[in-house]
Amino acid sequence: MGDRVRAWHPDVPMLREVYHASFAHSYPPHTHDDWAVMLVDRGAVTYSLDRAEHHATPTALTLLPPGIAHDGRPSVDGSGYRKQVLYLRGDWLDAGVAARIADRPTLTNAPAQTAARRVHAALAHPGDEMAAEHWLLAVRDTVLAHAGSSASARRDTPLARRLRAMLDDRYTESFTIAEAAAELGAHPSHLVRVFSATYGIAPHRYLVGRRVDAARRLLGEGCRPADVAARTGFHDQAHLARHFRRVWGVTPGTIRAA
Template sequence: MSGNGARPETRISAWRPAVAGIAEVFHARFTDHAYPLHTHRTWDLMILDEGCVDFAVDRHRHGVTGADAVVLLPPGVPHDGRTVTPAGFRKRVLYLDDRVLPERLAGAAVGIPVHADVLLRRRLHQLHLALGSADGAFEAESRLAFVRERLLARLGAPVRTRTPGREAAPLAAALRELLDARLRGGVTLAEAGALLHAHPTHLIRCFRRAYGLPPHAYLTGRRVERARHLLLEGLRPAEVAAAVGFHDQAHLNRHFTRHVGVPPGRFAASSGARAIRWPGP
């Protein structure tokens, strides 16, 4: 926000994540920008965090306001966009290729570009949070799988969903073994699904049922657990971060502190003390 009561300045952030199916992530704050009529070769999946937007898709105008709506614009279909109020708007967008949604669904998407779907909105928010982390690719891929599942259902496409049954425990155990074996290098959800012959979302549901947490959370916890051992063996935090699979020391610090309650340096420095001498009763 600029000073003297002026309107918020334009701010953007764009990057290409290491997640198959996502061509670009785009976050923006606009106050007076108007998009001309244009098309994309990708799907445009937007959530609005602040403000109002007016746009046209295939010559029909639409408006979106509030925190529950999701906008899905299909590839190859002309659309524009503009602010509605002087305060502008803040949005987060994913540009998705046909590995997430096939182009044959574009016709179904034209007539319903705005989806009032609280669950889809929440899943997209969680996906954006994962995409903002340099070591969140596995989590982002997992969250994208559930976003895709929800979008397919919204567009009336067949969706492969199963309630975990007897196969849940052995599938979950096999995935846990795979994650333990790939602690440093990690594994993609697509690779895990191919190796274990299971659909990605079903694999995640089985793992959560068996162990009470999603695979990405398990992997982070195991990395922190391994980091504890290496720190007590005398390795420096920067060495530990690389050894257990975190992007860098800053990401080790963040996850380690969240799990252990203190940063890794302080944890390592405590190794000389055998016990805390608490005051007597």
């Protein structure tokens, strides 16, 4: 496995950095200010966290809380590993949760791993930052449940209706769940849970659906796909085409030609 590293800073609330690496590096003991949420895709990493030894493997999601010393090395001498890491602001979770996670940093449940992988998948496509934000909130919920601090969602509420009205009115705009939550006076995780429980769909999916529906009407009127993408809130024509095909099973050009 050749050494390869990529790092970037997406414009997603709470997310400081994304780090992908393939190498056989051994880290000395150190601390950092951020939460590290790590997926190992190949190989395995042995690490000490707060003086206790653990293993990060492809079958688990690993959490490294801020301010707690840890190291890292290949589990098999001479071998390498490939990992994907999300670095999240230190206040992503409170200090009490960090202390509990330090004793249990390994999440083996499928929802936690699936949500983390969907964050990385969304970040691979410009324009899907709200989807990445949604799945980061899903990761947060699985971590809270793992730490014994889960929250429940109510069904139909005025809050959910207010968010739907916002999405309907501003579907062509770019904004985050965190910005919507601040405007509505709610925590982002609570806002997503209430909306999803009330309407059976996540806010980012609802927003994409509104955009795709508007795009379909414009394409039917003969508008060019590039113009439609700009008018309906998509990042670009490729972003429109990917979501349009997922919803309708055909390309925007097919609808326009028909």
